[in-house]
Amino acid sequence: MICYIYDGSFDGLLTAVYESYYMQEKPEQILRKEHFLPDFFIEPIYIKTSKEKAYKVYNAIKDKVSHEALKYVFYVFLSELKESSTLIYRYLKIAFKIGKDINLHMHNGIVLSVHKISNKVTNEVHRMLGFIRFKFLASNLYYAAMEPDHNILQLIMPHFSKRFSSQNFIIHDRKREIAALYNKEKWVIVDMLKADGEKLFLNNNDEVYEKLWKQYFSSITIENRKNRKLQKSYMPERYWKFLTEML
Known part of the structure; x- marks a missing residue:
């Protein structure tokens, strides 16, 4: 053959x-x-x-x-x-x-x-547009991590480069060790080790953004109406580790 x-x-x-x-x-x-x-x-x-x-x-x-x-x-x-x-x-x-x-x-x-x-x-692609969570770093940079099943980074970047056109940000596909970098004008995809993404957090001392997200989801949650099974059907559990509100 x-x-x-x-x-x-x-x-x-x-x-x-x-x-x-x-x-x-x-x-x-x-x-x-x-x-x-x-x-x-x-x-x-x-x-x-x-x-x-x-x-x-x-x-x-x-x-x-x-x-x-x-x-x-x-x-x-x-x-x-x-x-x-x-x-x-x-x-x-x-x-x-x-x-x-x-x-x-x-x-x-x-x-x-x-x-x-x-x-x-x-x-x-559609799911990831709603699941991406950015973390503000001390260097005036936003960072988001993901590990999608498929190689969709280049498919989601047009959406985020338009929605956050005034921000510098990185979307890091840790599974493939690549990242999209945006500098308020254009975006490029480069190699980026998983460890390099983790190092970014060492320079971040501001956790207010994450706390606000947690407080927001806590305030709108009705305890007796929680439905984990339904939640998983809309949001696969493998994505949860990158969602601030699920931490």
Whole structure:
């Protein structure tokens, strides 16, 4: 079995899709390098990322299929599921044959799986817009930590850069050890260790903001109407450790 291995970037994935049309050895799987485990029955072919080839595939999806299909592909990529790259490859093979109506073929298992995974990523983006809690640091900087299931940092930043356009802030994805930095003008995503985020708190001596949040939620809570089960259904417990009101 032929398996294409790429570097884990979106350009790398699109390059692998490009090569699948021009290389003699056609893949049955496409995997990120961190997902690949050597196997006697698998012949790996390592794909070198090419921005030029990736750009051609990007435009082909946009022009020959649709912007919507391109969005689905990108969201499934951001899911970081092990099977996501192979699923995208199979989806695109069908999409290039059918064209712009690909997403009407929900009876097809591959198309249906793409929609389901994309919806999971979209739902987590919406949840995170309400779950992010910023902490004010002494250096006139706001910091927020999160550990989402999917790689959604770049999807939530347009919202926060508009809503808090007059503030300097950091949103730290501790699970992937990356962070979005905003300087009142633009935002960028950089590598940031989990330990570096924890060090930020060493310079913070002002806990008033957190206390106000706790007092607010305490004042509006009606003890005999607490419903933890319902609360968990709207706010998964795995997010609670980053919510000030849940501490």
